[in-house]
Amino acid sequence: MASGNEKNLIPNSQRTPEELREMTRKGGIASGKARRKKANLKKAMVTLLSMDVQSDKSRALLEAMGLEPTNEMLLAVTTFQQAVKGNQRAMENVMKLSTTEKDRLDESEQRERIKAAKMKNQQLAENGGREAVIETVVFMNEANIPD
DSSP states (O other): OOHHHHTTOOOGGGSOHHHHHHHHHHHHHHHHHHHHHHHHHHHHHHHHHHSBOOOHHHHHHHHHTTOOOBHHHHHHHHHHHHHHTTOHHHHHHHHHHHOOOOOHHHHHHHHHHHHHHHHHHHHHHHTTTOOOOOOOOOOOOGGGSOO
16 A cells, blocks of 8 residues: 555544444445346346357357257357367366366355354344454363463
8 A cells, every 4th residue: 555545544443433334334335236236247147148149150050069059058169169279268167167066175164254254243243233352261270280
């Protein structure tokens, strides 16, 4: 970050609860807009992929291969053809699309993230929306104390 702008930054710890609430509200609104935009884009892409191929040449190629003449199939065939020609990115896409299983580590990492998010949400609810400082306290009994 440029050093000239750092002095303009105000840490959240120095902001009023009203300012923090307003910033959070604006962030939530922006997040919702971005999420809706992404969902609309996905719907549009699904619609385009399900449409029939416009090119007669491409339609004939797909039908000769025994495939549906949709844009989705055309995209799959052309990606595969590029992979066969040696296009590394196309090869990666073919491998990614043909192996949809999630790695065991990916799944366990996702479970841990969900667990951590739930714990944080619970702590926020218990503290009236304020972040809690978590302190670790170690208790020792007489058996653990060395002579």
